[in-house]
Amino acid sequence: MKNASTDDTRRRLLEAAGQVFAERGFQAATVREICGRAGANVAAVNYHFGDKERLYIEAVRYAHCSGIDAPDPTWPEGTPPERKLRDFIRGMLENILHDTRPAWQAQLIVRELIEPSQACVEMVENYIRGKYDILQAILAELMPPEVPPSDRRLVAFSVVGQCLYYTKIHKPIGELLVGEDEYRSFDLDRLTDHITRFTLAALGRQPLFARPGGARV
Amino acid sequence: MKNASTDDTRRRLLEAAGQVFAERGFQAATVREICGRAGANVAAVNYHFGDKERLYIEAVRYAHCSGIDAPDPTWPEGTPPERKLRDFIRGMLENILHDTRPAWQAQLIVRELIEPSQACVEMVENYIRGKYDILQAILAELMPPEVPPSDRRLVAFSVVGQCLYYTKIHKPIGELLVGEDEYRSFDLDRLTDHITRFTLAALGRQPLFARPGGARV
DNA sequence: TCAGGGTTGAAACGTTCGTTTTAAGCGCAG
DNA sequence: CTGCGCTTAAAACGAACGTTTCAACCCTGA
Numbered sequence: 001m002k003n004a005s006t007d008d009t010r011r012r013l014l015e016a017a018g019q020v021f022a023e024r025g026f027q028a029a030t031v032r033e034i035c036g037r038a039g040a041n042v043a044a045v046n047y048h049f050g051d052k053e054r055l056y057i058e059a060v061r062y063a064h065c066s067g068i069d070a071p072d073p074t075w076p077e078g079t080p081p082e083r084k085l086r087d088f089i090r091g092m093l094e095n096i097l098h099d100t101r102p103a104w105q106a107q108l109i110v111r112e113l114i115e116p117s118q119a120c121v122e123m124v125e126n127y128i129r130g131k132y133d134i135l136q137a138i139l140a141e142l143m144p145p146e147v148p149p150s151d152r153r154l155v156a157f158s159v160v161g162q163c164l165y166y167t168k169i170h171k172p173i174g175e176l177l178v179g180e181d182e183y184r185s186f187d188l189d190r191l192t193d194h195i196t197r198f199t200l201a202a203l204g205r206q207p208l209f210a211r212p213g214g215a216r217v
Numbered sequence: 218m219k220n221a222s223t224d225d226t227r228r229r230l231l232e233a234a235g236q237v238f239a240e241r242g243f244q245a246a247t248v249r250e251i252c253g254r255a256g257a258n259v260a261a262v263n264y265h266f267g268d269k270e271r272l273y274i275e276a277v278r279y280a281h282c283s284g285i286d287a288p289d290p291t292w293p294e295g296t297p298p299e300r301k302l303r304d305f306i307r308g309m310l311e312n313i314l315h316d317t318r319p320a321w322q323a324q325l326i327v328r329e330l331i332e333p334s335q336a337c338v339e340m341v342e343n344y345i346r347g348k349y350d351i352l353q354a355i356l357a358e359l360m361p362p363e364v365p366p367s368d369r370r371l372v373a374f375s376v377v378g379q380c381l382y383y384t385k386i387h388k389p390i391g392e393l394l395v396g397e398d399e400y401r402s403f404d405l406d407r408l409t410d411h412i413t414r415f416t417l418a419a420l421g422r423q424p425l426f427a428r429p430g431g432a433r434v
Numbered sequence: 435t436c437a438g439g440g441t442t443g444a445a446a447c448g449t450t451c452g453t454t455t456t457a458a459g460c461g462c463a464g
Numbered sequence: 465c466t467g468c469g470c471t472t473a474a475a476a477c478g479a480a481c482g483t484t485t486c487a488a489c490c491c492t493g494a
Contacts, residue, residue: 028244143426155415165375165378177345185367202415203418204418207421208419209360209361209364
């Protein structure tokens with residue numbers, strides 16, 4: 001029969017593994033550190049997951065199944081697409097800047113995005129695909145219908161690329177380039193505002209630079 | 218006295234180390250594989266560089282001192298900033314897509330950008346800083362003078378972010394999202410064109426979507 | 435109470451890693 | 465030729481890794 005503490009150990013291992021994998025990467029992370037942080041024995045990894053690699057896959061899955069992202073947003077009928085785009089960008093930046101949720105989860109996912117493993121395909125299909133489709137739908141509202149879908153996908157990548165630049169692991173470079181103080185000023189609100197307005201301006205929806213009487217979103 | 222073959226072994230180690238580090242990352246790369254690929258003994262690493270970490274630092278330095286990037290471009294007086302921006306973006310994409318030069322050099326640098334090590338600070342100061350300043354100067358020509366420098370830096374990050382998205386290590390995700398065939402169509406020319414036009418449109422220089430009589434760069 | 439399966443703990447296993455040691459090879463000055 | 469730095473080769477070292485073993489433990493059902 002299943003012991004009550006089993007699921008606890010399993011869950012603690014998943015959380016600890018996510019943190020350690022996020023901090024150090026797959027190779028550099030050690031099962032001893034994971035188990036130490038989880039308060040479990042090293043044998044627990046092999047008992048519960050078989051080996052280190054399957055623990056990693058499960059940790060990635062756990063990371064974005066344990067509430068890292070709010071349910072896909074739904075907007076009331078008639079919401080202007082500019083507003084939807086802003087919400088989307090803000091949501092993505094929230095995950096990246098980990099302003100709201102445990103840092104390691106977002107970082108683990110970003111790490112997986114950057115250095116894909118076997119866990120990548122599953123994550124793309126289960127998580128990214130959905131977000132990507134939402135962004136595509138928003139852009140379809142913002143762009144002329146005669147623009148080919150392939151070009152729309154390029155625009156989507158431009159939006160995502162702008163957001164992904166602020167990944168935590170880019171931080172040292174950003175700080176070196178603009179200084180720590182200014183880099184700190186690039187917070188969620190400011191980046192949301194900038195990327196949204198930059199994108200809307202590129203799509204011809206509104207000018208990037210404020211002008212008297214200019215429309216805002 | 219210095220043996221003539223010494224510099225050869227050193228150089229072969231640096232090249233092999235660059236390739237292996239680029240493929241596997243610092244932790245996963247082994248000095249045995251590096252030495253095997255370089256046709257050298259494992260002791261050569263410690264003899265020439267002291268240890269694995271200093272070999273890595275030297276390999277990163279070697280990677281962008283051995284002609285990965287053309288000398289900083291200079292434009293004739295009166296070159297329109299739109300043209301400069303296009304050249305800059307194309308140059309950056311060239312390095313990223315490694316269409317022209319040895320793949321591993323660009324990848325090693327990108328890897329360093331993503332997971333900074335001790336070699337990062339030096340590389341930022343010696344390499345990225347220069348590129349970044351050039352981009353800033355171009356943007357200064359393209360933007361109204363009253364825009365604060367801090368906002369100009371955000372625009373620069375938007376440009377760089379769009380380019381960095383097409384890093385080789387994003388490729389699996391891109392292929393899963395849009396299909397291999399279409400992803401293959403995102404080549405140097407098309408991406409240069411898209412990112413340049415997207416950015417210029419955002420800056421209010423020209424519309425993103427072709428219109429009759431619209432100006433092109 | 436007792437037997438038995440699920441779970442944990444401590445220790446050890448075999449492997450691979452980075453590094454070191456030791457000796458031989460090489461080219462040249464004396 | 466001889467001796468001496470510089471460089472390379474082969475082998476081994478100690479440490480750390482992932483993994484396995486096995487006995488003890490705990491909980492539950494009979």
